[in-house]
Amino acid sequence: MIARRAGRWLTPLLALFAVLYLVLAREGPGVVAFGEWVVSWFGGAAIDPIDRFLFMNVRLPRLLVAAFGGASLALAGAVMQATFRNPLASPDLVGTAAGAALGGALAIVANMTELGVVAAPVASLVGALGTTALVFVLARSHGRFAVATLLLAGIALNTLVGAITSFVVTLSFENYTASSRVLFWLMGGLEARNWEHAAITAVGFALFAAMLVPRRRELDLLTLHDDTAHSLGVDAPRVRRWLVLCACGLTATTVSNTGGIAFVGLVVPHLARLLVGPSHRVLLPVSALLGALLLVASDLACSLAPPQMSLRLGVVTAFLGAPYFLFLLARCRRGEAL
Amino acid sequence: MNELVAADLLVALGNRQVLRRATLAVRQQRMTLLAGRNGAGKSTLLRAMIGACAVDRGLVLLEGQPLAVWLGRERARRVAFVPQSIDTPFEFTGREIVAMGRYPHHAAGEDLDASDLAAIERAITAVDAAAFVDRPVPTLSGGEQRRIAVARALATEAEFLLLDEPTANLDLEHALQLVTLLRRLANSGAGVLVASHDLNLFAPHCDEVALLHDGRVAVEGPPAVALAEANVRMVFGVASGAATGAFPRDFRL
DSSP: OHHHHHHHHHHHHHHHHHHHHHHHOOBTTBOOOHHHHHHHHTTOOOOOHHHHHHIIIIIHHHHHHHHHHHHHHHHHHHHHHHHTTOTTOOHHHHSHHHHHHHHHHHHHHTTGGGGOTTHHHHHHHHHHHHHHHHHHHHHOBTTBOOHHHHHHHHHHHHHHHHHHHHHHHHHTTTSHHHHHHHHHHHTOOOTTOOHHHHHHHHHHHHHHHHHHGGGHHHHHHHTSOHHHHHHTTOOHHHHHHHHHHHHHHHHHHHHHHHOOOOSHHHHHHHHHHHHHOSOHHHHHHHHHHHHHHHHHHHHHHHHHSOTTTOOOHHHHHHHHHHHHHHHHHHHHHTTOOO | OOEEEEEEEEEEETTEEEEEEEEEEEETTOEEEEEESTTSSHHHHHHHHTTOSOOSEEEEEETTEEGGGSOHHHHHHHEEEEOSOOOOSSOOBHHHHHHGGGGGGSOTTOOOOHHHHHHHHHHHHHTTOTTTTTSBGGGSOHHHHHHHHHHHHHHTTOSEEEEESTTTTOOHHHHHHHHHHHHHHHHTTOEEEEEOSOHHHHGGGOSEEEEEETTEEEEEEOHHHHTOHHHHHHHHOOOOOGGGTTTTTSOOO
16 A cells, blocks of 8 residues: 555656756756757747757756666665665675776776776676675675674675775876866766666666566565575575675666666665555665656755865765665664664 | 474574484474573574574474575465564554465565455454554553564464464563463464463463474474473472472462
8 A cells, every 4th residue: 555655656756757857957057958959849939959969869868877877776775675684785885886887987997997897897797796796795694694894804805895996096096087077976976977877777687686686585585584484485695695696786787887876775765665565566666766766856955056166976975875874773772663 | 284393303503403303393284382591492493494594404394395496475374473572763653564475375566456455454353453443563561562463473474373472571461361362362273372481371282392492393282282291400500399299280360
């Protein structure tokens, strides 16, 4: 019941924000006259070809990257929280995103991006899988992932991988364009996203979400103790590996296109769970919708901020996410479940 | 008549051999009590019998086939398990937890149908949980959670039911209710294995008592025989004197 209600208002809300985005978002100082552009379809005055170009090749793909990227990160977070049986697991805290960023940075610095559009996502996926596998090994004790060990392993790897990424960037300082590209990308943002980026994000989302959805009931069972999941017929270690692979895929295809966008994967599944409860049959689609909504709205906020501020998307999401994280911590201190 | 048999199991956890040559059979229409000291390996034997822990030597047989050759779902439709706690970090409702018992009846990606909902209702009614089944599990008392866990196992409609300390945290009324329910399930064809310290509660209702001692089932037989004074002294190291003289035969508060 609740699920249907949440679903009913989420989809129109996302559609509303998408339209708002198309109407209001700005690319740099120029403002595309969306209204005129629509009028021109119906035989009105022809519009400036530059405006048309900006709309079709800048604004639209950027909207798609925001929507599919937000949905991917949120799904990845929901999956990680269930598979690690830990409500703090998310691509950021576990180190998956940092690994993906390292992979992506290496790809940019090594000029692998010349090899084709999938080079960066593939490098990101390798980095994401490597880091996550390490956390898996480090944080697991007696078949479970305790909050403390997972966070400690996550902090250690985030720091280490972050340091390696910085090292890679400084190594390439002589190559000014590459290092500034990496730095700008690492901060997280959706500037200059073209149709290739939109396609990679959308295909990554579609592919890995399609791999996840048939596993929605296993996700519920994995939140139980492994013995219980096993007694109900779930091969917990195998299913967990498969699901974490999907979560890494979702994170990597997104991060390689958007850079570091913090907290979406942590916060959105929590909000979704407050709305519709923990059952993944409903939680997965609601998380995806909420994630898309959050990133589209945040990116709209970025583009509406005064141009001299040059607000970055990763900064906005961090501003939203960090207080929520502190709120979780406060609840934890009061002895409530996370 | 089907059997779930642990044959000559050796299980080592770390350096310690928890089970050494443990042999136990759960038969349909029978209810067996598994008892023993703390750390005697009761939980480990149960885990081995659902295939959840690696066995170093020996075999667990379900319908004559080694447990390892069964597909997960096929096995889960035949052998159900009630763990010591529900233990999930998320706020599932009791009904959602019970519904998880229907998982082995479906292929991946299928949702529940009317027959599942009926089985879920029956399981909830059997443990008298209707009053609190729609509340989030973390808000339930320990005893209520235990009954939800039992209901989940019942919802699988398995022919073998293995329970780990099912009456810990249960009040007297619901403990007695659970014993009666398990007895009824056994009478209607289920094979029930209960690991418990509560000899007083279970022994009078069981067909068989197995005592784990020294990594093996040292004593096995009808309650009155298995819980004879000499056996109780050997396994538990306590004298069961006059107060327990009549104990295997009738239940006393």
